[in-house]
Amino acid sequence: MTRTAQVVVIGGGQAGLAAGYHLRRQGVDFVILDAQTTPGGAWQHTWDSLRLFSPAAYSSLPGRLMPPQTGETYPDAQHVVEYLADYEKRYELPLQRGIRVEAIHRDGPLLRVQTDSGAWHARAVISATGNWSRPFLPAVPGRSVFTGRQLHTVDYRCPADFAGQHVIVVGGGNSAAQIATDLTLDDHVNVTWVTQRPPHFLPDDIDGRALFDVATARRRALDAGRDDTGGVASLGDIVALPPVRKARDAGLLQASPMFDRMDRDGVVWADGTRAEADAVIWCTGFRPALSHLAPLQLRGTRGHIATEGTRAIGEPRLHLLGYGDWTGPASATLIGVGRPARDAARQITALFADN
The missing domain is CATH 3.50.50.60 (FAD/NAD(P)-binding domain)
Structure with a gap:
């Protein structure tokens, strides 16, 4: 029928x-x-x-x-x-x-x-x-041999799931910053935050109200044939919500550069530095x-x-x-x-x- x-x-x-x-x-x-x-x-x-x-x-x-x-x-x-x-x-x-x-x-x-x-x-x-x-997972060398847990943003729920563990959070956007904050503010989780480039926080007085206005202005400029204003990306990548701001100001949100590859027990940077991990949370978009x-x-x-x-x-x-x-x-x-x-x-x- x-x-x-x-x-x-x-x-x-x-x-x-x-x-x-x-x-x-x-x-x-x-x-x-x-x-x-x-x-x-x-x-x-x-x-x-x-x-x-x-x-x-x-x-x-x-x-x-x-x-x-x-x-x-x-x-x-x-x-x-x-x-x-x-x-x-x-x-x-x-x-x-x-x-x-x-x-x-x-x-x-x-x-x-x-x-x-x-x-x-x-x-x-x-x-x-x-x-x-449709969560996106990047093709990082060695990802398939890592024996710890691998999750995406869609799988994460709370710090209690990682008590006593070392967790690596990958990503430089809002989801990564919020999840890294959530884990970092819990005394029972050891966290390493990894980003492709240094994290760029928006000014503390900017939230979604301003972001919507900026995105709309950019679209109107492009539709009218004017120069690209850069939109939201010109302001920064991360909205400094109160918990994120708290962790950042306390020096707890220190991002490391992106690692080069993974092995059975953790991640390895290009200079040979390595870190063992129990879990990796991929906040890498959709x-x-x-x-x-x-x-x-x-x-x-x-x-x-x-x-x-x-x-x-x-x-x-x-x-x-x-x-x-x-x-x-x-x-x-x-x-x-x-x-x-x-x-x-x-x-x-x-x-x-x-x-």
Whole structure:
């Protein structure tokens, strides 16, 4: 049995919910298919101490301010999960959970969305699957022979899992800094933080509010043909949240340069210096989860799907939302995904009017 909807949204995290909000306002018939069985998207799978970069009011989806978390300036992940669960109920968004989209095919004037529980036909599709399900691990020599534990950001939960151990945290971004801080502030864990280049902290008074404004200004400058302002990267790599600032100011966040290779017992630098380790946590980023789009053959030579805004240039019935700046300024953030979601909904409505 093949079901139908004007629009199928793939993914029920923050990007999918923002898309649903704007599609509802446009009066479009749509469904949101989510592989997760519970609300909250990737936020329900993060480490225990994770905090947002911005206060609640500046971390909101369209139409509904995130309420503050009692006693916290920067909300934790569980608060975000509760907010997203309330959001989808408040706007009665048509989510179907526990459904994994396997492939999208062209089927005449429609797109066929094949899932593990049947197919959908749609006039347009919004892919909002994010990247949390595709952690990236670098090809470091010797990684396969290391006998200790190897984890990615997605696997880390709390310092108690590493009591009495030496842990190496790899990465120079926010996740690495927060996880290294979490472990460093625990007296029962020995931590070495390793970065490709010296860590670059943003000024202490900058958080996600300023980052969103900077990313938006850069996108507008590029769209207008003006010089690249450098965007967020021009400010630094790491937001100095209070725990990170505490560890940094106490001299506990001293980063070592990236090691050259791994062996059975630890890591080895180019000069022969080595360090034994019980575990390595790779905070080395993610790749977009786009395998379901493979049948459309939209990827270029480097695996990138060309877009104009959120619309796929090679398939105007497809929009990609929430994967990063290439699908809208700051579109991978709570506050940033609203505008590109609105634009996608409007363009889809215009497409229907023209056909």
